[in-house]
Amino acid sequence: MKSIQYLEENKQRFLDELFDLLRIPSVSADSKFKGDVRKAAEYLKANFEKIGADNVEICETPGHPIVYAEKIIDAAKPTVLVYGHYDVQPADPYELWDSPPFEPVIKDERIYARGACDDKGQMYMHVKAFEAMVACNELPCNIKFMIEGEEEVGSDNLGDFVKANTEKLKSDVILISDTSIISNEHPSITVGLKGLSYLEVEVTGPNRDLHSGVYGGGVANPINTLCTMISSLMDETGKVTIPGFYDKVVELTQAEREDLNKAPFSLDAYKKDLGIEAVKGEDGYTTLERVGIRPTLDVNGIWGGYIGEGAKTVLPSKAYAKISTRLVPNQEHTEITELIKNHIESIAPDYVKVKVTPHHGGNPAVTPTDAKGYKAASEAIEKAWGKIPIPTRDGGSIPIVALFSEVLKVDTVLLGMGLDEDAIHSPNESYGLFNYYKGIETIAWFHQYFSK
Amino acid sequence: MKSIQYLEENKQRFLDELFDLLRIPSVSADSKFKGDVRKAAEYLKANFEKIGADNVEICETPGHPIVYAEKIIDAAKPTVLVYGHYDVQPADPYELWDSPPFEPVIKDERIYARGACDDKGQMYMHVKAFEAMVACNELPCNIKFMIEGEEEVGSDNLGDFVKANTEKLKSDVILISDTSIISNEHPSITVGLKGLSYLEVEVTGPNRDLHSGVYGGGVANPINTLCTMISSLMDETGKVTIPGFYDKVVELTQAEREDLNKAPFSLDAYKKDLGIEAVKGEDGYTTLERVGIRPTLDVNGIWGGYIGEGAKTVLPSKAYAKISTRLVPNQEHTEITELIKNHIESIAPDYVKVKVTPHHGGNPAVTPTDAKGYKAASEAIEKAWGKIPIPTRDGGSIPIVALFSEVLKVDTVLLGMGLDEDAIHSPNESYGLFNYYKGIETIAWFHQYFSK
Numbered sequence A, B: 001m002k003s004i005q006y007l008e009e010n011k012q013r014f015l016d017e018l019f020d021l022l023r024i025p026s027v028s029a030d031s032k033f034k035g036d037v038r039k040a041a042e043y044l045k046a047n048f049e050k051i052g053a054d055n056v057e058i059c060e061t062p063g064h065p066i067v068y069a070e071k072i073i074d075a076a077k078p079t080v081l082v083y084g085h086y087d088v089q090p091a092d093p094y095e096l097w098d099s100p101p102f103e104p105v106i107k108d109e110r111i112y113a114r115g116a117c118d119d120k121g122q123m124y125m126h127v128k129a130f131e132a133m134v135a136c137n138e139l140p141c142n143i144k145f146m147i148e149g150e151e152e153v154g155s156d157n158l159g160d161f162v163k164a165n166t167e168k169l170k171s172d173v174i175l176i177s178d179t180s181i182i183s184n185e186h187p188s189i190t191v192g193l194k195g196l197s198y199l200e201v202e203v204t205g206p207n208r209d210l211h212s213g214v215y216g217g218g219v220a221n222p223i224n225t226l227c228t229m230i231s232s233l234m235d236e237t238g239k240v241t242i243p244g245f246y247d248k249v250v251e252l253t254q255a256e257r258e259d260l261n262k263a264p265f266s267l268d269a270y271k272k273d274l275g276i277e278a279v280k281g282e283d284g285y286t287t288l289e290r291v292g293i294r295p296t297l298d299v300n301g302i303w304g305g306y307i308g309e310g311a312k313t314v315l316p317s318k319a320y321a322k323i324s325t326r327l328v329p330n331q332e333h334t335e336i337t338e339l340i341k342n343h344i345e346s347i348a349p350d351y352v353k354v355k356v357t358p359h360h361g362g363n364p365a366v367t368p369t370d371a372k373g374y375k376a377a378s379e380a381i382e383k384a385w386g387k388i389p390i391p392t393r394d395g396g397s398i399p400i401v402a403l404f405s406e407v408l409k410v411d412t413v414l415l416g417m418g419l420d421e422d423a424i425h426s427p428n429e430s431y432g433l434f435n436y437y438k439g440i441e442t443i444a445w446f447h448q449y450f451s452k
Helices: A002-009 A011-022 A031-050 A120-135 A158-164 A222-231 A254-262 A267-274 A287-293 A333-347 A372-385 A400-408 A433-450 B002-009 B011-022 B031-050 B120-135 B158-164 B222-231 B254-262 B267-274 B287-293 B333-347 B372-385 B400-408 B433-451
Strands: A054-059 A066-071 A079-085 A105-107 A110-112 A142-148 A173-176 A188-193 A195-204 A296-305 A318-327 A353-358 A390-393 A412-414 A430-432 B054-059 B066-071 B079-085 B105-107 B110-112 B142-148 B173-176 B188-193 B195-204 B296-305 B318-327 B353-358 B390-393 B412-414 B430-432
Touching: A002 A011, A002 A120, A002 A433, A011 A031, A011 A110, A011 A120, A011 A433, A031 A054, A031 A066, A031 A120, A031 A142, A079 A120, A079 A400, A110 A433, A120 A142, A120 A433, A158 A400, A173 A372, A173 A400, A173 A433, A188 A372, A188 A412, A195 A222, A195 A333, A222 A296, A222 A318, A222 B222, A222 B296, A254 A287, A287 A390, A296 B222, A318 A333, A333 A353, A372 A412, A372 A433, A400 A412, A430 A433, B002 B011, B002 B120, B002 B433, B011 B031, B011 B110, B011 B120, B011 B433, B031 B054, B031 B066, B031 B120, B031 B142, B079 B120, B079 B400, B079 B433, B110 B433, B120 B142, B120 B433, B158 B400, B173 B372, B173 B400, B173 B433, B188 B372, B188 B412, B195 B222, B195 B333, B222 B296, B222 B318, B254 B287, B254 B390, B287 B390, B318 B333, B333 B353, B372 B412, B372 B433, B400 B412, B430 B433
Parallel strands: A079 A142, A079 A173, A173 A412, A188 A390, B079 B142, B079 B173, B173 B412, B188 B390
Antiparallel strands: A054 A066, A066 A142, A105 A110, A110 A430, A195 A318, A195 A353, A296 A318, A296 B296, B054 B066, B066 B142, B105 B110, B110 B430, B195 B318, B195 B353, B296 B318
């Protein structure tokens, strides 16, 4: 394909442009970066216009804008809708980065920056594949782009946008690169994503901070109380204790579990990479099953009392936690959120007050491997990588996949090119040059195979 | 006494000088205030020199300095050693203060500032009582002052100073105003102080922050683990579960408990003041007993993961807690610290690493009510307040009281004038004008009665 040759000839520029995008600190979670988020949207818009897309627009929402672009070559051809996001996770804690998070550098053939993989590097592969196919007059199908700026904060406004634009977004498959493969030796396609339920809990004891000598032992300490409440949410076997939590979980068949466990995985390498002596999870399931097909609960943040330098003998007024659960089919996220909220409120002892605030959530999703989109993706990987990809179930959530299915009635293909070592959501996030370029190539083949 | 008249005539200046001292942010816990801590010491030194003290000096230590001053009138007379501290607690969180913590204001006859009560207001009463007695030629005994700058961070260097200066500090009683009375209607003298053991715990799971979708359920979350460990430190009856913790606790007799419970106390008023529906503590003990004569455990601070604005789906590498226990006779603080450290290390599961760092501590102390110093204090309060004070057991700790007993072989009289509503260690700390002036008067009487 001429597009592959075009990629070869323009590699450096493709990288330089990605670097410019990575330099923009488009952190959606933090309001002080609001201007930068928009800057990233503008950057994309300008590039789309330059490379030959039509109807490029910045679509305003109550939050961060959505960038839309398209090229319709023939109404009779299939239409691929590409979804991605240009916003990134916060980079805190900055002091743990070896190089500044918004000053991309190459080390050991990897791009280091916040968003290098999640999702700018992966999303931009699609923009460059598009550029190559258009430049070489090899675009075999219609293509539409919907790149949002709020994925990391729950895509709150995407649902309304999609519902209000069903005609504009009409398509035959949705393509997303925001997941990872097992390894560069074992390419894979994610066919299962977990759902998400996220809540914030505030426990209040006394109406003000107190001296822990004068009042300690006499009144409940909200930190101690919060710890006990959190501890009660899971038992020693690793199961979540919230009544009803597992009711709608569909167990995999023995055969499905065997298949899943065939994927290459070394527990020793896993533990060594993470620097832990032992893993810990739900009894009766392997690590791959725990992260892939079982619902889980994590406290993502906890704070209360004095957390500065030195000692302060305070019995604080409040303690807080951010808690999330990952869901599997057929758990429904609004039901689960309600369940957890009610449970936490019910187990709160009478000597504290508890406030539970739900955050964004999303439903789990599984793609069948006999779908047209999956097959095209599988062939594209086989062509570009020389190996048939393994279908996998990931622990991550992309809540809008379920949204697309319900509203647009279209399946999604998760053609991610990331690796675990990319350390997304962590300090020193990176993305391999190999994966960036191989991804552009793979995407070009996908469009070819999907259009047959 | 002429000194009381002198107090009346100089009330405003006594207040203005205290305000000047309160304006100096002498926060010992935070290294960025180091210069201000010294400034406060200098302020005291200057005032001592002005009002007729001898041998006034700033005694250097490896940390913050100690201010020493004395007036020896007659070797045959008794010597009172006054201890206090010019350092203050951190004022965080600043946003909860109604007026800036280091800009004292009067509201409703109360002085509002960090340190207004603990300990500048209370300590300065002694300086002004001294000034009055010297000015009126009514000083009936020898007096020595030892005012340190590290009480809020554990008085780490005081022990060495005291041990190196036993001759200089030779005295017949130590007088301290750093505790509180039941109320202005019910003056009291603290005869029991709890000890303190303080530790910091760090729990490490994976060697870096992880994406909670990709790894959640597969590896232990150090926040969840820390919560379970903390929760296990106390049972539902309110008892600390650490083996050996209660071994050396001396139970009060039935008669002693009855006496203690005679002190004026309204559980309804207590709950209303704190805005709580219910109290919570060790089964089988009243609130007064729980805070006064039972050992207790509190988490003073906890943090881990993402605690900023919005949601971040992180499975963090680390979680931390600051934990302290208040001790009663005859628990020994270094033993208890060792006990707690060992216990926490032993209950840490194999899928995390735990690091326990002890902070400062101190032993509990109880003063007999037939001691000469106690009697003089009781008479002084009866004279100045018109009521016989009630002897009480406080939950607070002043670790150096045990130190003074061991090294200087001298008893301490806790002649504090504070009130619970002073909210020491909290935002909007205050001290009543009534208590400030009544305290100066009481102290002058104490010296009279102690010298008889």
